[in-house]
Amino acid sequence: MKATYNFAEIEKKWQKRWDGSNIYKVFEEIGKPKKYILEMFPYPSGELHMGHVRNYTIGDVIARFNKMSGYNVLHPIGYDAFGLPAENAAISQGVHPKKWTYQNIDTMRNQLKSLGISYDWEREIITCEPDYHKWGQWIFLKFLEKGLAYKKKSSVNWCPSCETVLANEQVKNGFCWRCDSFVEKRELEQWFFKITDYAKELLNDLEELEGWPERVKIMQANWIGRSEGALVDFTVKGLNEKITVYTTRPDTLFGATFFLLAPEHPLVNELVKGTPFAREVEEFKKKIARKSEIERTSEEMEKEGCFTGVYAINPVNNEEIPIWLANYVLMEYGTGAVMAVPAHDQRDFEFAQKYNLPIKVVIQPEGISLDVATTKEAYIGEGVMVNSEKFTGMKSSEGTKALIKDLEEKGKGKASVNYRLRDWLISRQRYWGNPIPVVYCDRCGIVPIPESDLPVLLPENVDFTKKGIFPLITLEEFVNTKCPECLSPARRETDTMDTFTCSSWYFLRYTSPHEENAPFNKETARYWMPVDQYIGGIEHAVMHLLYARFFTKVLSDLGLCQIREPFINLLTQGMVIKDGAKMSKSKGNVVDPNYIISKYGADTARLFILFAAPPEKELEWSDQGVEGCYRFLNRVWKLVHEMMPFLKDEIDVEMDKTDENLKHMIHRTIKRVTEDIEERFNFNTAISRIMEFVNALQKYNEERENKNSRVLKEAINTLIVILSPFAPHMCEELWEKIGNKESVYFESWPSFDERWAQAEEINLIVQVNGKVRDKIVVSADITKEEMENQALSSEKIKKYVEGKQVKNVIVVPGRLVNIVTA
Numbered sequence: 121m122k123a124t125y126n127f128a129e130i131e132k133k134w135q136k137r138w139d140g141s142n143i144y145k146v147f148e149e150i151g152k153p154k155k156y157i158l159e160m161f162p163y164p165s166g167e168l169h170m171g172h173v174r175n176y177t178i179g180d181v182i183a184r185f186n187k188m189s190g191y192n193v194l195h196p197i198g199y200d201a202f203g204l205p206a207e208n209a210a211i212s213q214g215v216h217p218k219k220w221t222y223q224n225i226d227t228m229r230n231q232l233k234s235l236g237i238s239y240d241w242e243r244e245i246i247t248c249e250p251d252y253h254k255w256g257q258w259i260f261l262k263f264l265e266k267g268l269a270y271k272k273k274s275s276v277n278w279c280p281s282c283e284t285v286l287a288n289e290q291v292k293n294g295f296c297w298r299c300d301s302f303v304e305k306r307e308l309e310q311w312f313f314k315i316t317d318y319a320k321e322l323l324n325d326l327e328e329l330e331g332w333p334e335r336v337k338i339m340q341a342n343w344i345g346r347s348e349g350a351l352v353d354f355t356v357k358g359l360n361e362k363i364t365v366y367t368t369r370p371d372t373l374f375g376a377t378f379f380l381l382a383p384e385h386p387l388v389n390e391l392v393k394g395t396p397f398a399r400e401v402e403e404f405k406k407k408i409a410r411k412s413e414i415e416r417t418s419e420e421m422e423k424e425g426c427f428t429g430v431y432a433i434n435p436v437n438n439e440e441i442p443i444w445l446a447n448y449v450l451m452e453y454g455t456g457a458v459m460a461v462p463a464h465d466q467r468d469f470e471f472a473q474k475y476n477l478p479i480k481v482v483i484q485p486e487g488i489s490l491d492v493a494t495t496k497e498a499y500i501g502e503g504v505m506v507n508s509e510k511f512t513g514m515k516s517s518e519g520t521k522a523l524i525k526d527l528e529e530k531g532k533g534k535a536s537v538n539y540r541l542r543d544w545l546i547s548r549q550r551y552w553g554n555p556i557p558v559v560y561c562d563r564c565g566i567v568p569i570p571e572s573d574l575p576v577l578l579p580e581n582v583d584f585t586k587k588g589i590f591p592l593i594t595l596e597e598f599v600n601t602k603c604p605e606c607l608s609p610a611r612r613e614t615d616t617m618d619t620f621t622c623s624s625w626y627f628l629r630y631t632s633p634h635e636e637n638a639p640f641n642k643e644t645a646r647y648w649m650p651v652d653q654y655i656g657g658i659e660h661a662v663m664h665l666l667y668a669r670f671f672t673k674v675l676s677d678l679g680l681c682q683i684r685e686p687f688i689n690l691l692t693q694g695m696v697i698k699d700g701a702k703m704s705k706s707k708g709n710v711v712d713p714n715y716i717i718s719k720y721g722a723d724t725a726r727l728f729i730l731f732a733a734p735p736e737k738e739l740e741w742s743d744q745g746v747e748g749c750y751r752f753l754n755r756v757w758k759l760v761h762e763m764m765p766f767l768k769d770e771i772d773v774e775m776d777k778t779d780e781n782l783k784h785m786i787h788r789t790i791k792r793v794t795e796d797i798e799e800r801f802n803f804n805t806a807i808s809r810i811m812e813f814v815n816a817l818q819k820y821n822e823e824r825e826n827k828n829s830r831v832l833k834e835a836i837n838t839l840i841v842i843l844s845p846f847a848p849h850m851c852e853e854l855w856e857k858i859g860n861k862e863s864v865y866f867e868s869w870p871s872f873d874e875r876w877a878q879a880e881e882i883n884l885i886v887q888v889n890g891k892v893r894d895k896i897v898v899s900a901d902i903t904k905e906e907m908e909n910q911a912l913s914s915e916k917i918k919k920y921v922e923g924k925q926v927k928n929v930i931v932v933p934g935r936l937v938n939i940v941t942a
């Protein structure tokens with residue numbers, strides 16, 4: 121029987137059918153256990169790349185597997201549709217951002233469908249649609265009401281030639297991306313979300329997230345950056361001023377030899393007013409103002425400072441130490457003031473060396489003697505306190521406590537916990553984003569748009585061609601409005617929200633995407649949330665994943681949802697690389713998914729992407745690998761067709777040894793594939809088990825003339841069902857061909873019979889220096905390492921090896937181990 125695997129025809133046929141009957145549609149079924157499987161939604165940048173294909177294919181296998189395992193599965197998709205690239209396209213190609221975005225969405229939707237991903241398309245979300253961004257504005261207003269949204273002056277990137285604020289991403293090595301002017305820092309009023317209110321909870325709850333990769337949790341913890349220390353009050357000599365520092369090392373207080381202020385510190389001007397130092401300080405401030413925070417805090421950055429001419433008095437010993445300004449002290453962290461301890465802080469050490477300031481050792485590492493003359497770098501560890509008056513001799517930890525107590529008693533300081541996390545700057549001076557729904561009224565101040573007037577729509581007739589002028593500001597009909605409270609003329613806010621606000625709650629919206637009276641329906645959210653498995657790139661470890669957790673906590677505090685963590689399990693997929701490098705246009709090593717799909721079909725593309733590497737690891741593209749997967753699918757296709765005639769009637773032949781072997785193989789395969797998917801997401805090993813199974817079937821086909829149709833049927837059914845999450849199109853076609861009316865998607869995942877699944881046993885021969893010394897019964901699927909371990913731990917073998925050095929262990933899988941001794 122001849123049958124060619126015409127993947128193009130098959131895939132088209134099934135995609136049309138799935139679409140027509142919307143087979144992946146789901147609704148809440150109270151009482152039925154659910155699984156919410158979610159991949160991070162794409163930014164509609166143009167076309168899908170291999171990274172997308174990997175992301176969505178992984179999610180699809182997990183979704184299909186869970187559906188077949190009896191869960192009610194929610195598996196939605198959408199597009200993160202606001203954002204800068206659309207605006208860039210408008211400027212460079214003259215196409216409206218909206219048009220550009222929707223064209224790309226159409227392309228990407230078609231590609232997702234051509235990959236056969238099992239989405240409930242009726243739940244698709246496009247974040248720039250008014251019925252979605254309306255609720256983003258509504259949420260903003262709730263934040264405002266709660267005091268979680270506020271406006272504040274802050275230092276931002278400013279291009280003097282374009283006369284506009286730039287996002288960090290628009291600053292390329294310190295220059296404007298558009299006109300190449302040098303970018304300055306400016307103090308401007310900006311909108312913030314008060315994520316710092318949740319710093320503690322965001323940190324503590326990380327512990328509950330057992331299904332998250334450790335490194336993502338570490339990255340979030342570092343970003344939140346909790347530290348314990350003390351606030352210590354210094355006074356300024358000759359002035360009635362107090363300056364508080366934040367320090368994590370109160371035990372080093374006696375080693376403070378100078379004092380540092382951030383150049384932006386509000387006291388600086390007062391300290392130097394009318395003194396000969398004023399001019400130099402002013403120039404230093406200007407110079408540092410142009411530097412970004414990243415530059416200022418990088419370790420390689422040359423430490424720079426400027427003396428103020430005034431002195432601070434150390435509260436523990438009344439020592440007078442000079443006050444300097446330093447580039448590496450930031451106003452946004454702690455109090456913007458630092459007691460500098462050069463002997464025990466590396467930055468202070470470098471600063472002291474450069475400006476010839478004294479270095480005083482106050483912490484002695486145990487066992488080593490440390491002296492100022494010989495230190496080449498700061499000793500930053502803990503130790504025993506020295507040169508510290510009554511605290512001398514105490515251990516760092518002990519001394520820290522004692523000093524804090526002492527300061528508290530004197531009213532000069534107190535213990536303090538500090539977080540590195542800053543409030544989230546959400547305003548953007550951009551067009552293609554969600555408008556911030558407030559107006560400015562001379563009488564009433566900042567006035568929120570009433571809920572009944574939401575959404576504030578983006579006007580579409582805007583001009584992108586005027587250089588440097590951000591389109592909304594000049595649009596009178598948009599800007600000029602009435603104050604909702606007093607009805608006098610008012611100006612509309614022209615800033616839009618950071619697009620990360622759109623992606624911070626979309627997973628909730630999927631549970632009721634057409635809800636008209638709220639951002640999402642509380643009941644459907646209660647049923648579906650939290651997301652059971654989230655899948656996406658590691659690059660979102662901090663921003664998106666932290667923002668989404670923050671939003672969820674706020675929405676929960678607003679009584680809108682019950683959960684406090686949105687994603688229970690997180691899988692961060694590895695990159696797709698080719699020739700050792702990340703696929704990128706500039707390197708010219710991009711493989712286009714469309715090309716692979718048209719040449720080999722979506723099923724091959726899916727299979728290869730899952731087979732080539734475990735999901736969290738990097739995936740090296742290999743043309744041979746793709747070929748191999750294609751050949752495998754062809755083999756399955758041909759084999760099932762060859763077997764089809766034997767499936768028709770029940771030929772009840774007695775089971776012989778070949779039948780039994782096949783039966784074992786069926787159940788072992790089910791067991792291993794299930795475990796590989798369920799416990800480890802090891803899709804690659806799951807696929808190789810299926811490949812082994814196909815080999816066994818092929819062998820059976822050749823060896824057994826009198827086929828046992830009952831066993832054979834079980835084998836073929838099993839093969840099609842367990843392969844279907846990986847290669848759904850071909851499996852649907854085969855499933856139909858062997859006489860099924862319903863889609864294989866509705867089939868139950870097969871269970872295995874433990875007796876049949878038990879691995880075969882073999883006699884493992886153990887040799888020492890080539891002589892057989894023992895025979896051990898082990899299971900046939902034992903790994904090489906296990907074989908080696910078993911051999912070395914045999915009592916008989918120990919006798920021969922005792923006192924000798926094992927030089928080499930040779931393992932022949934499934935047969936023997938030879939231990940070579942010296």
Ligand code: ANZ
Pocket residue numbers: 346347366367368369372382448449450451452453454455456457458459460461463464465500538
């Ligand atoms: C004295 C000291 C002695 C410090 C010592 C460290 C070691 P973390 O751990 O990240 O919280 N610091 C405080 N505010 C700062 C600011 N605005 N800009 C730059 N540096 C600042 O860092 C806390 C430490 O960073 C503080 O403890 C302070 O230096 C410095 F042997 O105080 B330490």
Ligand code: ZN
Pocket residue numbers: 561562563564565567603604605606607608610
């Ligand atoms: Zn008003």
